Amino acid sequence: MSVPGPNRIVISEALAAAAAMLILRLVIRGPTPPPTAAPAAGTGVPAGIAASNRILLLESAPYLVLDPTSLQVQKELEQSLRSQIVDLPTPNSTISVEARNGLVSTLTAHLMARADASVEAYLRIVEREATSWRTADQFGRSWVNIQGPYEHAFGKPPPQDDSKRVSTELVEHFLTKGNRLAGMFQGVNGAQMIVGRVKSPEGMLEFMSRSPGPPGLGHWAVGASASVAKLRTAKTSLADVLERDGSAETASVYLFLKFDNNLKVLFRSEWFYDPLIGQWMFQRGSYADNPGVFGYY
DSSP: OOOOOHHHHHHHHHHHHHHHHHHHHHHHHOSOOOOOOOBOTTTOSBTTOOGGGHHHHHHHSOEEEOOTTOHHHHHHHHHHHHHTEEEOSSTTOOOOHHHHHHHHHHHHHHHHHHTSSSHHHHHHHHHHSSEEEOOHHHHGGGGHHHHHHHHHHHSSOOOTTOHHHHHHHHHHHHHTTTOSEEEEEOSTTTEEEEEEEESSHHHHHHHHTSOOSTTOHHHHSOSOEEEOBOOEEESSOHHHHHHHHSSEEEEEEEEEEEETTOOEEEEEEEEEEETTTTEEEEEEEEEESOTTSOOBO
């Protein structure tokens, strides 16, 4: 049997190393994903579309630049949001006309305020809504979500006895750091709002776990998420509404947004309606696929 020369040994070792790297990549990344699914009936959009394709979908989606000084833009935003409300397809889950209209008005007000360069627009919403500023004690362990950004912005710990001041300073700071909302993507690829009634907090969690419609789960469930800082809490909780009324009108909101530093993020949030005061209350939310945005309510 002949002995291989040095060149053949080097080549063999290189091929072995390449094969090992290929196996390692397959173990880490898994097999090549299957081709994109055929378009879902009546949508023209693949039902099982990969998350990597959502940027292409967003680029083809209508885009609305949010000008907080324009009444015309406000009307267009309201129309866009209203057109993307989807009712939960279960018996006795329809929400009232008042709640539906209120959801559109609430989301419009919050989006337009975040497009404003002044923190005063946000503070005007705070004055209207039946909420109170959370104290450091109410934040509990989640206070670190306030403390970290505050120390990064101002180089000192936030005062724990003045949550309104801390919240206002944070919002005002980040509005000047690329955190001002520039616009929203529209249509079936840019926004979805699922609405319906629940009879328990657990029912809301189950309801919110449902994926919106096309273009598929990969489009709406994306990347790492950064929780929205809940600076305020509703004076009437979801549990209060459920105990009082026996059920609650709720909404799961998915909005693709663009900020003035060109970041594109998916804003996911959950809301419940208090018909006694006619207001939608924020339950929880996150900015997905780009935790570089400071989200707040």
